[in-house]
Amino acid sequence: MRAVVLALMLSLTTLVAAPAAFAVQPDEVLSDPVLEARARAISRDLRCPVCQGESIDDSNAPISRDLRLVVRERLVAGDTDTEVVDFIVARYGEFVLFNPRAEGANLLLWLAGPGLLLMGGGLAFAYTRRRSVAAGADAGLNAEEEARLKELLKS
Incomplete structure (x- = not known):
């Protein structure tokens, strides 16, 4: 009986945690670990335009995937973190920032x-x-x- 309960709890935990854990697809991950860490840090601070309560790093929405790819493309192109965020904000507005800027x-x-x-x-x-x-x-x-x-x- 213990084994059944343990297996049930483990499967429920996996189902609940799976969407956030598998949001970033393996084909999106950069080969350079430093750039990937920067991309993850930026992605955690950007809100998904569709989900609104999730970062683009955690969201499975197609727009979030596109935004994650744009962030990585900009980093590979040599942009700084601020330039990448400014690029995204210029296209989607400050709504995509989890921590809006204190200006204006x-x-x-x-x-x-x-x-x-x-x-x-x-x-x-x-x-x-x-x-x-x-x-x-x-x-x-x-x-x-x-x-x-x-x-x-x-x-």
């Missing part, structure tokens, strides 16, 4: 999160400060109210 319109998006966090923190601080000041002013009783309270407590 993207700068607004990069700064919006921290800006809203700081603004929310400032509003929360001002709200709690105002409440504590208002609560401190209302906490004390005036002389007339103290006299009325003593009168009620004696009864």
Whole structure:
């Protein structure tokens, strides 16, 4: 029984991991290990235009295969990593970057999160400060109210 369960778990693991493991085909791999390592590093940072949640290195989509081949062709041609990424971005837009550049319109998006966090923190601080000041002013009783309270407590 143990062997059956183990075999079932192994086959399920293989089925789940197989698409990502076999995305890069053997005919795509460069013979130069240094260039191949650079191609893999670039491919991990580029998003598949079809899958959107996978890098082109992990995707089995035909467009990802084409992009992997373009990356390798550009590296063999002598382009730097930045030139290869710029070449891909020029054709597909910044959408293909998993980590968009912090420039131009993207700068607004990069700064919006921290800006809203700081603004929310400032509003929360001002709200709690105002409440504590208002609560401190209302906490004390005036002389007339103290006299009325003593009168009620004696009864």
